[in-house]
Amino acid sequence: MGLRFTVLASGSTGNATIVKGSSKMVLVDAGLSAKKMDEMMKERGVSGHELDGLVVTHEHSDHIKGLGAFARKYELPVFANEATWGAMERHIGTIAPEKRVIMETGECLEFGEMTVQSYPISHDAAEPVGYCFQENGEKLSLATDLGYVSEKVKRQIIDSDVLVLESNHDTEMLRMGRYPWNIKRRILSDIGHLSNEAAGEALVELMTDRTKRIYLAHLSLDHNQMDLALLTVNSILENHGIFYKKEEFPLRMTYYDRPTPWDEVRLK
Template sequence: MSLRFTVLSSGSTGNAIVVANDEAKVLIDAGLSAKRVEHLMAEQEVAASELSAIFITHEHSDHVKGLGAIARKYKLPVYANQATWEELDKCVGALEAEQRRILDTGSVVEIHNLSIQSFGISHDAAEPVGYCFYDGDEKLGLATDLGYMSDKVRDQLRDCDALILEANHDIELLRMGRYPWNIKRRILSDSGHLSNEAAGEALYTLLSQRLRRVYLAHLSRDHNMQELARMTVGGVLEQYGVRCGDNGPKLMDTYYDRPTHWDWLREA
């Protein structure tokens, strides 16, 4: 098996991930300029011309900023649900009819033995989704921009080999921060973003013998820090007797300005 991924960029300034197996490479979101996405992929030795498709989680600009340009340049099919497409039509410009692919929430697309399944999440967008990726019995889960971890989302994310999970903010840093209260209230709501504490609690419910690495993603540059996110999530797990990297998964960083190393899911 050969399922692997690299988080090209993660955070409020732009999000993009490449997931691949031996036959396919797909881009998840394109929340930076097309030029920047191409540059980050080149750092990971991926050419945009090698992509099989683009999959969109939701229509917010930090997930679709470069979508129109890169999709048009390389004639790539773009997958999103109908409600998301209705919003994308307002912000990404014209795409050829054959590039517009509707992926109903909960359904599965097969691309060269790479299976991609979407699932609904709680966020203040038209119909936001997370994704699970499969190659044989290998499984990668992606859940960011997540107001809370519902039972349905938890069921979708069970038994992953690796997980990309939101740890957006430290609650106290957010409360003391410069954002106006209405923005803070949105972030803290069930249609906002997972705090570090909430990410830790959610992760505890997803622990299994298979889950080896968890990438803490979509960190706020204003209200979080990588070390703080790792410490808080790890601290929550320790309260339950789980030590990351010992009897629990290893916590991994993501970055807003550079890609993570390729992660082969079953690699030691």
């Protein structure tokens, strides 16, 4: 069995994803309470005791809220770059020195047969990263919390079998929404969040013959809707001549309040 994953939760209320290789399993971010993560993992038939590590994308609270308690409970090694450690340490409490692991941006680590590589992204955090997971020729990429998809990011995540990509907001809903303008400006900036339109335009360049599925992630509860995100992204793909039969439609959703089903990366 190759790579499998479940997005436990995705959104401003908390983010966490489990990626399982043939022999090792890691958690990406821990932005829910330790209790909530236990509940969601139980829904997917796994326990924190089965995890081999916890990798961190950046220090914002929706990615590290339960990190300290969860990592201490299950005695997990925590992997993050030095800048992220410096920004998050005061928020997560004490992590035993032997469990505090520096994983510099761009570094590639091995968890059994599975490799995990971080890559830099554009977001208003100390040194935010995304992650690519590979095993036996299969590739899963996670790309959320990025203001835009740079050429460097595209080179990292192109030719993924499965891509989890941010589709945070509808631009007009955000502009007309209740947030103060300084917050709107931050979200719309190059160090903010990816809009539905930007996600669709990026996918035009990222989707190849290898692409099996795309998961739209980190949707705003206030400034987006699932149907709208799907419609916008699919319309952009169709406008660029990328069509799918209904039964082959590759777009999937993630949720803020429940985990996605386990998905095997190799499945068409």
